Amino acid sequence: MDEHEHDDEASLELSLRPAKLQQYIGQDALKNNLSVFIEAARMREEALDHVILHGPPGLGKTTLANIIAAEMNVNIKTTSGPAVERAGDLAAILSSLEPGDVLFIDEIHRLPRFVEEILYSAMEDFFIDVVIGQGDEARSIRIDLPPFTLVGATTRFGSLSAPLRDRFGVQLRLQYYDLDSLKLIIERTADIFEVAIPENSLDELARRSRGTPRIANRLLRRVRDFSMVKGEEAITLDTTNYALKVLEVDPEGLEPVDHKIMRTIIGTYGGGPVGLETVAVSIGEEVVTLNDVYEPYLIQRGFLERTPRGRKATAKSFEYFKNIDLT
Known part of the structure; x- marks a missing residue:
C-alpha cells in the first residue's frame, strides 16, 4: 500500500466514528438520557456535569466522549489512566483547560491513587492545590480552574474508589448491542x-x-x-x-481464548466451580484480561456463571461444547 492509499484508509477509519449523538447507533436509553443532560446544560450555559461511561470494551465509550464535546461545542483533551503517572502530569492537563472543555480519561480506574485525589477538588470546586519547592521551602499554591467536564471511561466500574465514583453526576453503563x-x-x-x-x-x-x-x-x-x-x-x-x-470465530462469536476458558472449566475441572485465577494460570492469560474481555460475553451468552465459590459452566455450555474434544 503506497502512502496515498494508507492516508485514504486512515481517513476511512476515522470516518467510522459518528460525530453527533443523532448518528450514534444503539444504546437508545443511554442516548435519550444523555441528550437531555446535554440540552439542559446548553440551556443553562453551563459545563455538562461530570460523566462516567462504563461497560465492556469496544462498545463506544471513546466515541461518546468525543460526541459529548461536539454536542457541547467545546474542545476535548484526551489522556488515559496509565499515561498519567505523576500528580504534576494531571495538574498540567487541568490547568490548560478552557471554560467548558471536556477532559477525557480512558481507563480511569488505572489512575494512581495519589493522582486520583487531585481530581476531587478539581471536579467538585474547580481548583487544585499544587506543591512547589522542596523541603523547608516547599509551599502549596492554589490554582483555580474554569468549569469543565470530566468524562471517564472504564471497563471496571467497581474498581473506582467511592470518592471518585460519587463525584460523577452522570453515570452511564453501555450494554452489548442487539x-x-x-x-x-x-x-x-x-x-x-x-x-x-x-x-x-x-x-x-x-x-x-x-x-x-x-x-x-x-x-x-x-x-x-x-x-x-x-x-x-x-x-x-x-x-x-x-x-x-x-479467523477462528465460531457461530456464537466465540474465539480461541473463549474455547480455552470453557475447555479448562469443563474438561479439567468438571464444570467448576473454579477460581478465575486458576483458569488464567491454566491457559496462560492474565486474570484482568479474562475478567474484562472474555468473561462478560460468556456470562451474557449464558455459557458461564459467577458463583461465590468461583466460575461454573452452565448446562448450555456443556451442550454447546459436547462435540469438542476437551482432553
Whole structure:
C-alpha cells in the first residue's frame, strides 16, 4: 500500500466514528438520557456535569466522549489512566483547560491513587492545590480552574474508589448491542468502505460480533479482504463463513481464548466451580484480561456463571461444547 492509499484508509477509519449523538447507533436509553443532560446544560450555559461511561470494551465509550464535546461545542483533551503517572502530569492537563472543555480519561480506574485525589477538588470546586519547592521551602499554591467536564471511561466500574465514583453526576453503563443495531453499524461501515454486503452476510457478521461494534467493524474489514482477493462484487455468505472460520470465530462469536476458558472449566475441572485465577494460570492469560474481555460475553451468552465459590459452566455450555474434544 503506497502512502496515498494508507492516508485514504486512515481517513476511512476515522470516518467510522459518528460525530453527533443523532448518528450514534444503539444504546437508545443511554442516548435519550444523555441528550437531555446535554440540552439542559446548553440551556443553562453551563459545563455538562461530570460523566462516567462504563461497560465492556469496544462498545463506544471513546466515541461518546468525543460526541459529548461536539454536542457541547467545546474542545476535548484526551489522556488515559496509565499515561498519567505523576500528580504534576494531571495538574498540567487541568490547568490548560478552557471554560467548558471536556477532559477525557480512558481507563480511569488505572489512575494512581495519589493522582486520583487531585481530581476531587478539581471536579467538585474547580481548583487544585499544587506543591512547589522542596523541603523547608516547599509551599502549596492554589490554582483555580474554569468549569469543565470530566468524562471517564472504564471497563471496571467497581474498581473506582467511592470518592471518585460519587463525584460523577452522570453515570452511564453501555450494554452489548442487539443484532439489529449491529447490522445497522455494519451497513454504515460497508457504505463508508464502498463495499456491497447482502442481507445474509450481514446477518452472519452481526451474529458473530459479540454484541460489540469494534469487533463487528474489525470482522467486516477482514471479510472484505477475503472478498476483494476473490474478486467478488459483493461479500457473499460463502466468503463470510470461510473467512470467519479461518479467523477462528465460531457461530456464537466465540474465539480461541473463549474455547480455552470453557475447555479448562469443563474438561479439567468438571464444570467448576473454579477460581478465575486458576483458569488464567491454566491457559496462560492474565486474570484482568479474562475478567474484562472474555468473561462478560460468556456470562451474557449464558455459557458461564459467577458463583461465590468461583466460575461454573452452565448446562448450555456443556451442550454447546459436547462435540469438542476437551482432553
